[in-house]
Amino acid sequence: MAKMPGGVTMEVGNDGVAVISFYKPPVNSLALPILAGLKDKFYEAMKRDDVKAVVVFGKGGKFSGGFDINVFDNVHKTGDNSVSPDSSIDLVVNTIGDAKKPVVAAVGGLALGGGLELAMACHARIAAPRAQLGLPELTLGIIPGLGGTQLLPRLVGLSKAIEMMLLSKSISSEEGKKSGLIDEIASSSELLNVSRRWALDIAERHKPWLCTLHRTDRLGSLSEARNVLKMARQQAKHIARNMPQHQACLDAIEEGVVHGAFSGILKEAKLSKELILSDTSKGLVHIFFAQRATSKVPNVTDIGLKPRPVKKVAIIGGGLMGSGIATALILSNIYVVLKEINSEYLLKGIKAIQANIRSLVSRKKLAEDKAQKSLSLLKGVLDYSEFKDVDMVIEAVIENISLKQKIFSDLEKACPPHCILASNTSTIDLNIIGERTKSQDRIVGAHFFSPAHVMPLLEIVRTEKTSAQVILDLMTVGKIIKKVPVVVGNCTGFAVNRAFFPYGQGAQFLLHLGVDPFRIDQLISNFGLPMGPFQLLDVAGYGVAVAVKEIYASAFAGRTFDTPLVDLLIKNGRNGKNNGKGYYIFEKGSKPKPDPSVLPIIEESRKLANVMPGGKPISVTDREIVEMILFPVVNESCRVLDEGIVIRASDLDVASVLGMSFPSYRGGIMFWADTVGADYIYRNLKKWSEAYGNFYKPSRFLEERAIRRIPLSAPTSTTSSASKSRL
Numbered sequence: 072m073a074k075m076p077g078g079v080t081m082e083v084g085n086d087g088v089a090v091i092s093f094y095k096p097p098v099n100s101l102a103l104p105i106l107a108g109l110k111d112k113f114y115e116a117m118k119r120d121d122v123k124a125v126v127v128f129g130k131g132g133k134f135s136g137g138f139d140i141n142v143f144d145n146v147h148k149t150g151d152n153s154v155s156p157d158s159s160i161d162l163v164v165n166t167i168g169d170a171k172k173p174v175v176a177a178v179g180g181l182a183l184g185g186g187l188e189l190a191m192a193c194h195a196r197i198a199a200p201r202a203q204l205g206l207p208e209l210t211l212g213i214i215p216g217l218g219g220t221q222l223l224p225r226l227v228g229l230s231k232a233i234e235m236m237l238l239s240k241s242i243s244s245e246e247g248k249k250s251g252l253i254d255e256i257a258s259s260s261e262l263l264n265v266s267r268r269w270a271l272d273i274a275e276r277h278k279p280w281l282c283t284l285h286r287t288d289r290l291g292s293l294s295e296a297r298n299v300l301k302m303a304r305q306q307a308k309h310i311a312r313n314m315p316q317h318q319a320c321l322d323a324i325e326e327g328v329v330h331g332a333f334s335g336i337l338k339e340a341k342l343s344k345e346l347i348l349s350d351t352s353k354g355l356v357h358i359f360f361a362q363r364a365t366s367k368v369p370n371v372t373d374i375g376l377k378p379r380p381v382k383k384v385a386i387i388g389g390g391l392m393g394s395g396i397a398t399a400l401i402l403s404n405i406y407v408v409l410k411e412i413n414s415e416y417l418l419k420g421i422k423a424i425q426a427n428i429r430s431l432v433s434r435k436k437l438a439e440d441k442a443q444k445s446l447s448l449l450k451g452v453l454d455y456s457e458f459k460d461v462d463m464v465i466e467a468v469i470e471n472i473s474l475k476q477k478i479f480s481d482l483e484k485a486c487p488p489h490c491i492l493a494s495n496t497s498t499i500d501l502n503i504i505g506e507r508t509k510s511q512d513r514i515v516g517a518h519f520f521s522p523a524h525v526m527p528l529l530e531i532v533r534t535e536k537t538s539a540q541v542i543l544d545l546m547t548v549g550k551i552i553k554k555v556p557v558v559v560g561n562c563t564g565f566a567v568n569r570a571f572f573p574y575g576q577g578a579q580f581l582l583h584l585g586v587d588p589f590r591i592d593q594l595i596s597n598f599g600l601p602m603g604p605f606q607l608l609d610v611a612g613y614g615v616a617v618a619v620k621e622i623y624a625s626a627f628a629g630r631t632f633d634t635p636l637v638d639l640l641i642k643n644g645r646n647g648k649n650n651g652k653g654y655y656i657f658e659k660g661s662k663p664k665p666d667p668s669v670l671p672i673i674e675e676s677r678k679l680a681n682v683m684p685g686g687k688p689i690s691v692t693d694r695e696i697v698e699m700i701l702f703p704v705v706n707e708s709c710r711v712l713d714e715g716i717v718i719r720a721s722d723l724d725v726a727s728v729l730g731m732s733f734p735s736y737r738g739g740i741m742f743w744a745d746t747v748g749a750d751y752i753y754r755n756l757k758k759w760s761e762a763y764g765n766f767y768k769p770s771r772f773l774e775e776r777a778i779r780r781i782p783l784s785a786p787t788s789t790t791s792s793a794s795k796s797r798l
């Protein structure tokens with residue numbers, strides 16, 4: 072659908088029903104002029120004698136994607152909170168809820184956030200089949216602010232409403248019908264007609280005239296409500312550490328349950344205003360737009376190219392990565408040919424895919440018939456005969472240069488000329504992989520993160536020769552299989568592994584300076600990562616650490632930290648989670664426990680590394696520990712930006728959140744760094760590099776931005792010409 076200017080219109084039919092339609096493509100967001108237009112039209116409809124009832128309708132197949140998130144972005148940039156949506160009392164209570172004529176919402180496609188709140192304030196809701204309904208405001212660091220905290224519990228009951236809000240979980244119109252959110256489901260073509268009839272039926276008292284905020288029948292008794300809220304508060308503590316909006320949402324709900332809806336609405340408005348200004352909301356709104364920005368790649372998505380269909384994909388290698396990628400593809404209805412070198416490995420790969428699918432079924436994330444359908448799209452092969460009509464190949468074999476070169480030269484012969492030749496390498500230069508072919512324009516990196524059918528990030532690695540068409544095609548496939556594709560340049564580690572290699576190494580460095588590893592892990596997990604670097608190492612397995620150590624050391628000579636510790640751990644029979652013994656003890660059914668018996672091995676490693684100044688452990692604060700691990704990551708991220716490996720800083724934010732589980736509410740690595748300040752980071756790195764060596768040496772990009780007081784995320788055009796020339 073072409074973008075068209077939006078607006079609100081009203082048409083009054085001969086039946087006396089006024090249809091108030093709003094239009095704001097692409098998702099009918101409730102921009103401020105739309106809200107103002109709605110109010111005007113409602114006012115007019117109430118005044119006009121020829122109007123008996125009102126239907127409110129979002130044009131273009133979608134009711135509404137909610138309040139305009141750009142407004143929050145503006146509030147964050149300007150600090151001016153006067154435009155935030157505290158009109159809820161007026162719109163929800165007066166204009167719609169207490170309207171003198173019945174109002175029915177005709178909900179097509181989706182009603183999210185403010186969109187669903189608008190619909191809930193109406194006296195009935197008619198929805199098209201499979202419409203998506205939800206209040207996802209908490210994912211933006213705010214709470215529903217157009218009455219949602221009061222309206223939803225009054226329609227679906229307290230437990231269901233809390234579940235939907237706290238988990239930002241959408242439901243379909245069919246489920247909405249069962250739970251009381253939706254009054255009737257009507258086909259898209261009949262949606263308006265059925266809604267008109269409902270509105271007239273209410274006006275003529277053939278159907279009840281229900282004002283949502285006046286209802287209490289779904290709320291249960293006060294003591295039941297208190298129990299539900301108490302449990303929800305405990306749950307919120309676990310799912311939303313370091314975030315204020317979950318408890319605030321429960322505060323607003325509780326206020327409404329205990330003191331009535333009007334009081335609840337006032338509390339909601341007050342809390343909304345405060346939360347909009349929170350750092351959490353700033354970080355989450357930034358990530359919302361940053362994620363959408365990744366689909367805009369200059370000279371790829373803006374030059375009129377159309378993505379070509381990719382219907383059949385071949386995967387070479389059925390190991391952990393290959394089987395995960397195959398799972399992701401068949402789950403999205405793409406036909407997959409899996410190639411292995413012998414039937415034993417092939418069977419192993421197929422079994423791994425079946426296990427992935429079965430685990431989704433057993434966790435109720437996939438229906439049995441869908442699982443069967445997906446598995447029917449998989450075919451195992453031992454040669455290239457099936458490759459003659461594939462649209463894309465993804466190579467996922469071990470990191471061995473000559474093996475990959477041989478595979479790519481075979482692929483050039485076995486695949487049709489349009490076929491995309493992708494490699495899932497995480498380290499090897501794609502130019503080297505494709506050296507023995509003449510197909511450099513269709514060679515591209517498709518770097519998935521493990522487990523590939525679960526992790527949302529897909530790094531699309533382009534070389535100078537990869538064609539724009541191939542990048543666009545792979546971006547499209549990425550979206551079809553529900554990944555967030557981020558286009559990056561070709562270098563060791565690409566964006567995520569490159570930016571984050573100092574994370575693990577920084578933790579090792581601190582440990583060798585005498586800091587306790589379990590203290591480090593605790594602090595990093597308090598900061599918001601799902602686990603600390605040592606537990607992550609245990610979970611990922613030491614094999615990866617050993618394999619990449621030398622690659623990083625040679626690519627980033629002079630700023631890596633090599634440690635004998637992993638070798639010592641392996642020598643002492645420790646292999647991390649793989650054999651249940653690493654820094655932690657892993658036992659089935661219980662959380663990993665720090666293992667004190669690892670400390671003598673660490674001591675031995677400290678002696679060998681000999682980096683403690685004067686041979687004595689350093690003394691550091693908790694804050695310094697977090698900074699000594701994350702600032703080197705920021706520093707390397709600066710180099711990634713400076714070298715043009717990513718096209719914008721916010722791509723690194725998205726990549727760090729989706730690839731490394733950096734807390735999204737901190738806005739991603741560069742956004743967070745700017746909240747800390749380039750100057751502060753630079754000064755500390757400089758201080759540590761003088762005390763402890765080159766691992767901490769600030770990059771030129773960081774130094775320049777710190778000195779010139781330019782945010783790290785500012786577009787690279789604001790840097791000096793020396794820097795620009797390298798981009």
Ligand SMILES: C[C@H](O)CC(=O)SCCNC(=O)CCNC(=O)[C@H](O)C(C)(C)COP(=O)(O)OP(=O)(O)OC[C@H]1O[C@@H](n2cnc3c(N)ncnc32)[C@H](O)[C@@H]1OP(=O)(O)O
Pocket residue numbers: 097098100101136137138139140141156181183184185186188207208211214215216217219360363364
């Ligand atoms: C006061 C109220 O309680 C507060 C609120 O209502 S806050 C808003 C609550 N609503 C939401 O959180 C929904 C956010 N939007 C979404 O989840 C998804 O965009 C969607 C499910 C609606 C559509 O998804 P999809 O079709 O994949 O399209 P998607 O690429 O995400 O969005 C299309 C465009 O619409 C924009 N958009 C989506 N929702 C928007 C919104 N609520 N406000 C402003 N812009 C919005 C996106 O930024 C994107 O813009 P772009 O093309 O310039 O990049």
